[in-house]
Amino acid sequence: xDIRDAMIHFRLDGRSGxxxxxxxxxxxxxxxxxxxxxxxxxLPPVREVVRQITINPNTVHRAYRDLESQxxxxxxxxxxxxxxxxxxxxxxxxxxxxxxxxxxxxLKAARAAGMDDxxxxxxxxxxxxSENVSNQSVTP
Amino acid sequence: xxxxxxAVETNGLGKKYRRIWALQDCSFSLPQGRVAALVGPNGAGKxxxxxxxxxxxxxxxxxxxxxxxxxxxQTVDALSRTAYLDQDRPLYKDFRVGEMLRFGRELNPxxxxxxxxxxxxxxxxxxxxxxxxxxxGQRAQVAVALCLAKRPELLLLDEPVAALDxxxxxxxMHILLESVTDDATTVLLSSHAVSDLATVCDYxxxxxxxxxxxxxxxxxxLASHRLLVGPANTVPTLDDAVVISSVITGRxxxxxxxxxxxxxxPAWKVIEPTLEEIVLAYLREDAFSRPVPDEFRSxxxxxxxxSVRIVQ
Numbered sequence: 291x292d293i294r295d296a297m298i299h300f301r302l303d304g305r306s307g308x309x310x311x312x313x314x315x316x317x318x319x320x321x322x323x324x325x326x327x328x329x330x331x332x333l334p335p336v337r338e339v340v341r342q343i344t345i346n347p348n349t350v351h352r353a354y355r356d357l358e359s360q361x362x363x364x365x366x367x368x369x370x371x372x373x374x375x376x377x378x379x380x381x382x383x384x385x386x387x388x389x390x391x392x393x394x395x396x397l398k399a400a401r402a403a404g405m406d407d408x409x410x411x412x413x414x415x416x417x418x419x420s421e422n423v424s425n426q427s428v429t430p
Numbered sequence: 431x432x433x434x435x436x437a438v439e440t441n442g443l444g445k446k447y448r449r450i451w452a453l454q455d456c457s458f459s460l461p462q463g464r465v466a467a468l469v470g471p472n473g474a475g476k477x478x479x480x481x482x483x484x485x486x487x488x489x490x491x492x493x494x495x496x497x498x499x500x501x502x503x504q505t506v507d508a509l510s511r512t513a514y515l516d517q518d519r520p521l522y523k524d525f526r527v528g529e530m531l532r533f534g535r536e537l538n539p540x541x542x543x544x545x546x547x548x549x550x551x552x553x554x555x556x557x558x559x560x561x562x563x564x565x566x567g568q569r570a571q572v573a574v575a576l577c578l579a580k581r582p583e584l585l586l587l588d589e590p591v592a593a594l595d596x597x598x599x600x601x602x603m604h605i606l607l608e609s610v611t612d613d614a615t616t617v618l619l620s621s622h623a624v625s626d627l628a629t630v631c632d633y634x635x636x637x638x639x640x641x642x643x644x645x646x647x648x649x650x651x652l653a654s655h656r657l658l659v660g661p662a663n664t665v666p667t668l669d670d671a672v673v674i675s676s677v678i679t680g681r682x683x684x685x686x687x688x689x690x691x692x693x694x695x696p697a698w699k700v701i702e703p704t705l706e707e708i709v710l711a712y713l714r715e716d717a718f719s720r721p722v723p724d725e726f727r728s729x730x731x732x733x734x735x736x737s738v739r740i741v742q
Contacts, residue, residue: 304628307702309652340611344603346465347611348632352649420696 297321297331302343310345314353315360322362322373333363333371435498437462437584437616438483443492445478451640452478456492458635458645460618462583465610467627467648468620469709470637476620477517479637480586483618484514497583510540513582517589517620519573521561527572528557531579538580546579549605567598574602578609585609587619591626599623603630628705636712643712648705655708658685660698667695675711686711 298321300314308316321327334342336350354371357363365371381389400410436459443456453475460466468476481487482494485501494501497511521530527550535541550557553571561569574590585606591599607630609615618635621627627634634651636644644651655674658666662683671689678684686703703711 302629304625305704305706307652307704307707309649310629311649337608337611340607341604343629344600344607345629346607346632348463348465349629415699416696419698419700 297327298334300334300339300343300345302345311349311353311356314339314350315356318353318357319360319362327373329373331373333357333373335370435462436460436495437464438494438496438618440479440483440494441492443479443482443494444490445475445482445487446490453482453637454640456637456642458642460616460633460635462616463610463614464633465607465617465631466619466633466635467624467631468618468635468637469622469624469627470620470643471713474637475640476637477588478640480514480588480618480620484512484586486514506539510538510580511583512586513577513580513584514586515573515577515588515590517592519569521569521573521576523560523562525561526557527555527559527561527564530561530572530576531557534576534579540581542579542581545581545609546575549575549578552605553601567594570594571598571602574606578605581613582615583613585615585617585619587617589620589622591621591623599626606630624706624709625704634705634709636709638713651708652702652705654690655686655688655703655711657701657703657707658687658695658698659683659701660695664697666698674708675715 298318300317302310302313306313318327318333327333333354336347336354339345339350340347354363354365358365358371362374363371364374397410400413405413438458438460440459441457443453444451445453456475456479468479470476478487482489483496483501485496485504488502497508499508501508501512522533525533531543531546534546535543547557550572553568553575555564555568555572555575559568561572564572570590570593574587577585577587590606591602594602603626606617610617619631628648632648634644634646634648635642660666660683662678662681664683666685668687668689669691671687671691674686674688676683676685686708
Protein backbone atom coordinates (compact mmCIF):
# COMPACT_ATOMS: atom_id res chain seq x y z
CA UNK A 291 0.00 0.00 0.00
CA ASP A 292 1.40 3.36 -0.99
CA ILE A 293 1.67 5.84 1.85
CA ARG A 294 -0.42 8.39 -0.12
CA ASP A 295 -3.30 5.88 -0.32
CA ALA A 296 -3.42 5.46 3.43
CA MET A 297 -6.27 7.34 5.07
CA ILE A 298 -4.42 7.90 8.31
CA HIS A 299 -0.79 8.42 9.25
CA PHE A 300 -0.05 7.57 12.87
CA ARG A 301 2.24 9.55 15.14
CA LEU A 302 3.81 8.29 18.32
CA ASP A 303 5.02 10.23 21.30
CA GLY A 304 7.65 8.07 22.97
CA ARG A 305 7.92 10.53 25.83
CA SER A 306 4.26 10.37 26.70
CA GLY A 307 2.98 8.36 29.64
CA UNK A 308 0.05 7.20 27.49
CA UNK A 309 0.73 3.59 26.40
CA UNK A 310 1.54 3.39 22.64
CA UNK A 311 -1.48 1.18 21.83
CA UNK A 312 -3.79 3.77 23.39
CA UNK A 313 -2.14 6.56 21.38
CA UNK A 314 -3.07 4.65 18.20
CA UNK A 315 -6.61 3.96 19.47
CA UNK A 316 -7.10 7.64 20.33
CA UNK A 317 -5.83 8.77 16.91
CA UNK A 318 -8.25 6.48 15.08
CA UNK A 319 -11.16 7.53 17.30
CA UNK A 320 -10.31 11.16 16.72
CA UNK A 321 -10.00 10.70 12.94
CA UNK A 322 -13.37 8.94 12.91
CA UNK A 323 -15.07 11.64 14.95
CA UNK A 324 -13.59 14.36 12.71
CA UNK A 325 -14.80 12.51 9.62
CA UNK A 326 -11.24 11.96 8.32
CA UNK A 327 -11.95 8.26 8.48
CA UNK A 328 -15.28 7.11 7.12
CA UNK A 329 -17.15 3.82 7.16
CA UNK A 330 -15.52 1.40 4.74
CA UNK A 331 -12.09 3.03 4.94
CA UNK A 332 -9.23 0.63 5.55
CA LEU A 333 -6.77 1.12 8.39
CA PRO A 334 -3.15 0.70 7.26
CA PRO A 335 -1.96 -2.94 7.52
CA VAL A 336 0.15 -3.72 10.60
CA ARG A 337 3.27 -4.19 8.49
CA GLU A 338 2.76 -0.74 6.99
CA VAL A 339 2.37 0.91 10.40
CA VAL A 340 5.59 -0.78 11.57
CA ARG A 341 7.30 0.64 8.47
CA GLN A 342 5.90 4.13 9.01
CA ILE A 343 6.59 4.71 12.66
CA THR A 344 8.98 1.96 13.86
CA ILE A 345 6.50 0.50 16.30
CA ASN A 346 6.19 -2.97 17.77
CA PRO A 347 3.73 -4.98 15.61
CA ASN A 348 2.16 -6.49 18.77
CA THR A 349 1.20 -2.97 19.83
CA VAL A 350 -0.57 -2.28 16.53
CA HIS A 351 -2.42 -5.62 16.74
CA ARG A 352 -3.49 -4.74 20.26
CA ALA A 353 -4.75 -1.28 19.21
CA TYR A 354 -6.74 -2.77 16.28
CA ARG A 355 -8.23 -5.45 18.58
CA ASP A 356 -9.19 -2.73 21.05
CA LEU A 357 -10.89 -0.67 18.33
CA GLU A 358 -12.69 -3.78 17.17
CA SER A 359 -14.05 -4.50 20.63
CA GLN A 360 -15.23 -0.86 20.81
CA UNK A 361 -17.19 -1.49 17.61
CA UNK A 362 -15.31 1.18 15.66
CA UNK A 363 -13.56 -1.11 13.19
CA UNK A 364 -13.96 -4.63 11.89
CA UNK A 365 -11.19 -7.07 11.02
CA UNK A 366 -11.93 -9.05 7.88
CA UNK A 367 -9.85 -12.19 7.57
CA UNK A 368 -7.35 -11.89 4.76
CA UNK A 369 -8.32 -8.41 3.65
CA UNK A 370 -7.60 -6.05 6.56
CA UNK A 371 -9.23 -3.83 9.15
CA UNK A 372 -12.06 -1.50 8.11
CA UNK A 373 -13.93 1.36 9.72
CA UNK A 374 -17.53 0.44 10.57
CA UNK A 375 -20.59 2.69 10.62
CA UNK A 376 -20.14 5.45 13.15
CA UNK A 377 -21.56 4.85 16.61
CA UNK A 378 -24.54 7.04 17.51
CA UNK A 379 -23.52 10.10 19.57
CA UNK A 380 -24.26 9.76 23.30
CA UNK A 381 -26.02 13.12 23.58
CA UNK A 382 -28.17 15.08 21.16
CA UNK A 383 -26.72 18.33 19.77
CA UNK A 384 -29.51 20.18 21.58
CA UNK A 385 -28.66 18.67 24.98
CA UNK A 386 -24.99 19.41 24.34
CA UNK A 387 -25.81 23.04 23.65
CA UNK A 388 -27.85 23.29 26.89
CA UNK A 389 -24.92 21.89 28.86
CA UNK A 390 -22.63 24.40 27.16
CA UNK A 391 -24.95 27.25 28.21
CA UNK A 392 -25.01 26.00 31.83
CA UNK A 393 -21.25 25.81 31.88
CA UNK A 394 -20.84 29.32 30.46
CA UNK A 395 -23.03 30.62 33.31
CA UNK A 396 -20.84 28.81 35.84
CA LEU A 397 -17.69 30.09 34.13
CA LYS A 398 -18.96 33.67 34.34
CA ALA A 399 -19.57 33.24 38.09
CA ALA A 400 -16.07 31.81 38.56
CA ARG A 401 -14.53 34.75 36.70
CA ALA A 402 -16.58 37.18 38.80
CA ALA A 403 -15.18 35.45 41.90
CA GLY A 404 -11.67 36.24 40.60
CA MET A 405 -10.61 32.74 39.48
CA ASP A 406 -7.99 32.56 36.72
CA ASP A 407 -7.54 29.75 34.15
CA UNK A 408 -5.26 27.65 36.38
CA UNK A 409 -7.59 27.88 39.36
CA UNK A 410 -10.55 26.83 37.23
CA UNK A 411 -8.73 23.85 35.68
CA UNK A 412 -7.55 22.78 39.17
CA UNK A 413 -11.09 22.99 40.52
CA UNK A 414 -12.54 20.98 37.63
CA UNK A 415 -9.81 18.33 38.11
CA UNK A 416 -10.56 18.20 41.83
CA UNK A 417 -14.30 17.85 41.21
CA UNK A 418 -13.79 15.00 38.72
CA UNK A 419 -11.47 13.16 41.10
CA SER A 420 -13.98 13.62 43.94
CA GLU A 421 -16.65 12.16 41.66
CA ASN A 422 -14.41 9.11 41.16
CA VAL A 423 -14.11 8.73 44.94
CA SER A 424 -17.87 8.64 45.41
CA ASN A 425 -18.26 6.25 42.46
CA GLN A 426 -15.68 3.95 43.97
CA SER A 427 -17.37 3.89 47.38
CA VAL A 428 -20.55 2.69 45.68
CA THR A 429 -18.77 -0.16 43.89
CA PRO A 430 -15.72 -1.05 45.97
CA UNK B 431 7.39 -24.92 18.86
CA UNK B 432 4.45 -24.36 21.13
CA UNK B 433 3.96 -20.71 21.92
CA UNK B 434 2.94 -21.73 25.43
CA UNK B 435 6.57 -22.43 26.31
CA UNK B 436 8.17 -19.15 27.45
CA ALA B 437 11.04 -17.91 25.29
CA VAL B 438 13.03 -17.38 28.48
CA GLU B 439 12.36 -18.57 31.99
CA THR B 440 14.72 -18.02 34.91
CA ASN B 441 14.37 -18.98 38.53
CA GLY B 442 16.63 -17.72 41.29
CA LEU B 443 19.34 -17.23 38.70
CA GLY B 444 22.65 -15.88 40.04
CA LYS B 445 26.17 -15.37 38.76
CA LYS B 446 29.18 -14.69 40.95
CA TYR B 447 32.53 -13.53 39.60
CA ARG B 448 35.13 -14.30 42.28
CA ARG B 449 33.51 -12.75 45.35
CA ILE B 450 31.14 -10.35 43.62
CA TRP B 451 27.60 -11.20 42.60
CA ALA B 452 26.97 -9.78 39.12
CA LEU B 453 23.41 -11.10 39.13
CA GLN B 454 21.31 -12.33 42.03
CA ASP B 455 17.98 -14.00 42.57
CA CYS B 456 16.85 -13.28 39.02
CA SER B 457 13.42 -14.74 38.27
CA PHE B 458 11.23 -13.83 35.33
CA SER B 459 9.41 -15.36 32.43
CA LEU B 460 9.39 -13.86 28.95
CA PRO B 461 6.58 -15.08 26.65
CA GLN B 462 7.37 -15.81 23.01
CA GLY B 463 6.95 -13.11 20.38
CA ARG B 464 7.70 -10.22 22.71
CA VAL B 465 10.20 -7.43 22.25
CA ALA B 466 11.64 -7.01 25.72
CA ALA B 467 13.78 -4.18 26.98
CA LEU B 468 16.37 -4.96 29.62
CA VAL B 469 17.10 -1.65 31.32
CA GLY B 470 19.33 -0.63 34.19
CA PRO B 471 22.47 1.34 35.01
CA ASN B 472 26.00 0.25 34.14
CA GLY B 473 27.04 -2.76 36.16
CA ALA B 474 23.46 -3.76 36.96
CA GLY B 475 23.98 -7.22 35.48
CA LYS B 476 22.42 -6.78 32.04
CA UNK B 477 25.33 -8.24 30.07
CA UNK B 478 25.75 -11.02 32.63
CA UNK B 479 22.11 -12.05 32.19
CA UNK B 480 22.36 -12.00 28.38
CA UNK B 481 25.57 -14.07 28.47
CA UNK B 482 23.87 -16.66 30.70
CA UNK B 483 20.89 -16.84 28.35
CA UNK B 484 23.18 -17.19 25.33
CA UNK B 485 24.93 -20.11 27.05
CA UNK B 486 28.37 -18.51 26.85
CA UNK B 487 28.60 -18.43 30.64
CA UNK B 488 27.39 -20.79 33.38
CA UNK B 489 25.18 -19.70 36.29
CA UNK B 490 26.43 -19.99 39.87
CA UNK B 491 22.94 -20.58 41.24
CA UNK B 492 19.40 -21.06 39.96
CA UNK B 493 17.93 -22.47 36.79
CA UNK B 494 17.17 -21.10 33.35
CA UNK B 495 15.51 -22.35 30.23
CA UNK B 496 15.69 -20.82 26.78
CA UNK B 497 13.01 -21.92 24.29
CA UNK B 498 12.29 -24.80 26.62
CA UNK B 499 15.86 -26.07 27.08
CA UNK B 500 19.08 -25.32 28.86
CA UNK B 501 21.20 -22.91 26.80
CA UNK B 502 24.21 -25.10 27.66
CA UNK B 503 22.87 -27.80 25.33
CA GLN B 504 24.57 -26.48 22.22
CA THR B 505 23.50 -28.73 19.39
CA VAL B 506 23.46 -27.31 15.86
CA ASP B 507 19.67 -27.06 16.09
CA ALA B 508 19.72 -25.25 19.45
CA LEU B 509 22.44 -22.84 18.30
CA SER B 510 20.53 -21.96 15.14
CA ARG B 511 17.41 -21.01 17.11
CA THR B 512 19.08 -18.35 19.24
CA ALA B 513 21.20 -15.41 18.09
CA TYR B 514 23.30 -13.43 20.54
CA LEU B 515 25.10 -10.18 19.80
CA ASP B 516 27.75 -9.14 22.28
CA GLN B 517 28.09 -5.43 23.05
CA ASP B 518 31.52 -5.44 21.37
CA ARG B 519 29.82 -6.51 18.10
CA PRO B 520 32.49 -9.01 17.14
CA LEU B 521 33.12 -9.04 13.39
CA TYR B 522 36.28 -10.01 11.53
CA LYS B 523 37.74 -6.61 10.75
CA ASP B 524 39.80 -7.84 7.77
CA PHE B 525 36.73 -9.37 6.12
CA ARG B 526 34.60 -7.61 3.59
CA VAL B 527 30.85 -7.45 4.35
CA GLY B 528 30.17 -10.04 1.61
CA GLU B 529 32.74 -12.39 3.19
CA MET B 530 31.04 -12.03 6.59
CA LEU B 531 27.85 -13.05 4.84
CA ARG B 532 29.46 -16.12 3.33
CA PHE B 533 30.87 -16.99 6.76
CA GLY B 534 27.34 -16.88 8.22
CA ARG B 535 25.96 -18.90 5.30
CA GLU B 536 28.49 -21.72 5.75
CA LEU B 537 27.89 -21.99 9.48
CA ASN B 538 24.14 -21.59 9.83
CA PRO B 539 21.62 -24.17 8.55
CA UNK B 540 18.68 -21.74 8.46
CA UNK B 541 20.63 -18.87 6.88
CA UNK B 542 18.58 -16.41 4.82
CA UNK B 543 21.07 -14.75 2.49
CA UNK B 544 18.44 -12.79 0.58
CA UNK B 545 17.21 -11.19 3.77
CA UNK B 546 20.72 -10.17 4.85
CA UNK B 547 21.38 -8.64 1.40
CA UNK B 548 18.08 -6.78 1.46
CA UNK B 549 18.77 -5.35 4.92
CA UNK B 550 22.30 -4.28 4.01
CA UNK B 551 20.95 -2.70 0.85
CA UNK B 552 18.32 -0.77 2.87
CA UNK B 553 21.07 0.35 5.22
CA UNK B 554 23.19 1.47 2.22
CA UNK B 555 26.11 -0.79 3.18
CA UNK B 556 28.07 -2.23 0.26
CA UNK B 557 29.02 -5.92 0.29
CA UNK B 558 32.50 -4.98 -0.89
CA UNK B 559 33.23 -2.69 2.08
CA UNK B 560 35.87 -3.90 4.48
CA UNK B 561 34.59 -4.20 8.08
CA UNK B 562 37.43 -2.06 9.47
CA UNK B 563 36.51 0.77 7.08
CA UNK B 564 32.94 0.93 8.41
CA UNK B 565 31.83 3.37 11.09
CA UNK B 566 30.85 2.06 14.53
CA GLY B 567 27.18 2.54 13.66
CA GLN B 568 27.51 0.64 10.37
CA ARG B 569 29.28 -2.23 12.13
CA ALA B 570 26.36 -2.47 14.56
CA GLN B 571 23.97 -2.54 11.61
CA VAL B 572 25.97 -5.28 9.84
CA ALA B 573 26.08 -7.31 13.07
CA VAL B 574 22.32 -7.08 13.57
CA ALA B 575 21.67 -7.91 9.89
CA LEU B 576 23.82 -11.05 10.31
CA CYS B 577 21.88 -12.03 13.46
CA LEU B 578 18.56 -11.61 11.64
CA ALA B 579 19.78 -13.68 8.66
CA LYS B 580 20.02 -16.64 11.05
CA ARG B 581 16.21 -16.39 11.33
CA PRO B 582 16.45 -17.04 15.06
CA GLU B 583 13.46 -17.68 17.32
CA LEU B 584 15.15 -15.70 20.07
CA LEU B 585 17.41 -12.71 19.52
CA LEU B 586 19.60 -11.49 22.41
CA LEU B 587 21.14 -8.08 21.77
CA ASP B 588 23.49 -6.34 24.18
CA GLU B 589 23.31 -2.56 23.71
CA PRO B 590 22.52 -2.76 19.97
CA VAL B 591 21.81 0.95 19.55
CA ALA B 592 24.53 2.44 21.77
CA ALA B 593 26.54 5.06 19.87
CA LEU B 594 24.13 5.12 16.92
CA ASP B 595 22.82 8.41 15.57
CA UNK B 596 19.01 8.80 15.63
CA UNK B 597 18.53 7.86 11.96
CA UNK B 598 20.77 4.78 12.19
CA UNK B 599 18.96 3.76 15.37
CA UNK B 600 15.59 4.12 13.70
CA UNK B 601 16.73 2.10 10.66
CA UNK B 602 18.11 -0.62 12.92
CA MET B 603 14.91 -0.82 14.97
CA HIS B 604 12.99 -0.90 11.73
CA ILE B 605 14.69 -4.02 10.32
CA LEU B 606 14.40 -5.60 13.77
CA LEU B 607 10.65 -4.98 14.04
CA GLU B 608 10.12 -6.14 10.48
CA SER B 609 11.51 -9.52 11.43
CA VAL B 610 9.31 -9.55 14.53
CA THR B 611 6.32 -8.89 12.24
CA ASP B 612 7.28 -11.61 9.74
CA ASP B 613 8.66 -14.36 12.00
CA ALA B 614 7.27 -13.51 15.47
CA THR B 615 10.87 -13.49 16.70
CA THR B 616 11.29 -12.93 20.44
CA VAL B 617 13.78 -10.14 21.13
CA LEU B 618 15.52 -9.31 24.39
CA LEU B 619 17.66 -6.20 24.12
CA SER B 620 19.52 -4.19 26.70
CA SER B 621 19.71 -0.44 26.40
CA HIS B 622 20.29 2.84 28.17
CA ALA B 623 18.06 4.80 25.81
CA VAL B 624 14.85 4.21 27.75
CA SER B 625 12.76 6.83 25.97
CA ASP B 626 13.47 5.21 22.59
CA LEU B 627 12.26 1.86 23.84
CA ALA B 628 8.76 2.86 24.85
CA THR B 629 7.40 2.52 21.31
CA VAL B 630 9.48 -0.49 20.34
CA CYS B 631 9.14 -2.81 23.32
CA ASP B 632 6.12 -4.50 24.81
CA TYR B 633 7.87 -6.04 27.79
CA UNK B 634 10.20 -4.44 30.32
CA UNK B 635 12.73 -5.90 32.73
CA UNK B 636 14.29 -3.40 35.13
CA UNK B 637 17.61 -4.56 36.61
CA UNK B 638 19.41 -2.69 39.33
CA UNK B 639 22.19 -3.62 41.74
CA UNK B 640 22.27 -7.14 40.26
CA UNK B 641 18.58 -7.76 41.00
CA UNK B 642 15.35 -7.71 38.99
CA UNK B 643 13.29 -4.77 40.21
CA UNK B 644 10.38 -5.22 37.85
CA UNK B 645 9.48 -7.53 34.99
CA UNK B 646 6.23 -7.28 33.10
CA UNK B 647 4.24 -6.12 30.11
CA UNK B 648 4.93 -2.51 29.11
CA UNK B 649 1.19 -1.74 29.18
CA UNK B 650 0.97 -3.14 32.71
CA UNK B 651 4.05 -1.18 33.78
CA LEU B 652 2.49 2.04 32.48
CA ALA B 653 -1.00 1.24 33.79
CA SER B 654 0.09 0.22 37.28
CA HIS B 655 2.38 3.15 38.07
CA ARG B 656 1.22 6.66 38.86
CA LEU B 657 2.89 9.91 39.83
CA LEU B 658 1.06 11.59 42.68
CA VAL B 659 1.47 15.27 43.39
CA GLY B 660 -0.04 16.68 46.54
CA PRO B 661 0.50 18.79 49.64
CA ALA B 662 3.60 18.08 51.76
CA ASN B 663 3.24 16.40 55.15
CA THR B 664 0.10 14.55 54.13
CA VAL B 665 -0.31 10.97 53.03
CA PRO B 666 -2.63 10.01 50.17
CA THR B 667 -5.18 7.25 50.61
CA LEU B 668 -3.22 4.47 48.99
CA ASP B 669 -4.74 1.10 49.95
CA ASP B 670 -2.17 -1.44 48.81
CA ALA B 671 -0.06 0.91 46.72
CA VAL B 672 3.70 0.46 46.89
CA VAL B 673 5.71 3.66 47.06
CA ILE B 674 8.66 3.42 44.69
CA SER B 675 10.14 6.85 45.29
CA SER B 676 9.06 10.08 46.86
CA VAL B 677 10.42 13.60 46.79
CA ILE B 678 9.26 16.05 49.44
CA THR B 679 9.83 19.76 49.03
CA GLY B 680 8.59 22.60 51.25
CA ARG B 681 4.95 22.41 50.34
CA UNK B 682 4.66 19.56 47.88
CA UNK B 683 5.19 15.83 47.79
CA UNK B 684 5.75 13.98 44.52
CA UNK B 685 5.68 10.23 44.70
CA UNK B 686 5.76 7.40 42.24
CA UNK B 687 3.60 4.51 43.36
CA UNK B 688 2.69 1.10 42.03
CA UNK B 689 -0.91 0.17 42.59
CA UNK B 690 -3.39 -2.33 41.25
CA UNK B 691 -6.31 -0.24 42.45
CA UNK B 692 -7.79 3.12 41.66
CA UNK B 693 -6.08 6.03 43.33
CA UNK B 694 -8.74 8.65 43.80
CA UNK B 695 -7.72 10.82 46.73
CA PRO B 696 -9.15 14.16 45.55
CA ALA B 697 -6.40 16.19 47.21
CA TRP B 698 -3.80 14.49 45.04
CA LYS B 699 -3.22 15.03 41.37
CA VAL B 700 -2.65 11.74 39.55
CA ILE B 701 -0.36 11.75 36.49
CA GLU B 702 0.51 8.97 34.04
CA PRO B 703 4.30 8.73 34.22
CA THR B 704 6.49 7.95 31.22
CA LEU B 705 8.49 4.73 31.06
CA GLU B 706 11.61 6.80 31.65
CA GLU B 707 10.18 8.32 34.84
CA ILE B 708 9.24 4.88 36.13
CA VAL B 709 12.65 3.38 35.38
CA LEU B 710 14.43 6.35 36.96
CA ALA B 711 12.28 6.07 40.09
CA TYR B 712 13.34 2.44 40.55
CA LEU B 713 17.00 3.22 39.94
CA ARG B 714 16.95 6.26 42.21
CA GLU B 715 15.37 4.28 45.02
CA ASP B 716 18.33 1.91 44.80
CA ALA B 717 20.95 4.60 44.48
CA PHE B 718 19.91 6.39 47.66
CA SER B 719 18.21 3.49 49.47
CA ARG B 720 15.71 6.08 50.59
CA PRO B 721 13.98 5.03 53.81
CA VAL B 722 10.34 4.27 53.23
CA PRO B 723 7.75 5.90 55.53
CA ASP B 724 6.56 3.39 58.14
CA GLU B 725 2.98 3.53 57.02
CA PHE B 726 3.97 1.99 53.67
CA ARG B 727 6.61 -0.43 54.89
CA SER B 728 4.32 -3.40 55.54
CA UNK B 729 2.78 -2.97 52.12
CA UNK B 730 5.98 -3.20 50.16
CA UNK B 731 6.22 -6.32 48.17
CA UNK B 732 5.29 -7.99 44.99
CA UNK B 733 2.65 -6.30 42.88
CA UNK B 734 0.29 -8.35 40.82
CA UNK B 735 0.79 -8.20 37.06
CA UNK B 736 -2.92 -8.08 36.41
CA SER B 737 -3.45 -4.49 37.21
CA VAL B 738 -6.65 -2.55 37.30
CA ARG B 739 -6.55 0.69 35.36
CA ILE B 740 -6.22 3.74 37.56
CA VAL B 741 -8.71 6.53 36.96
CA GLN B 742 -7.55 10.05 37.18
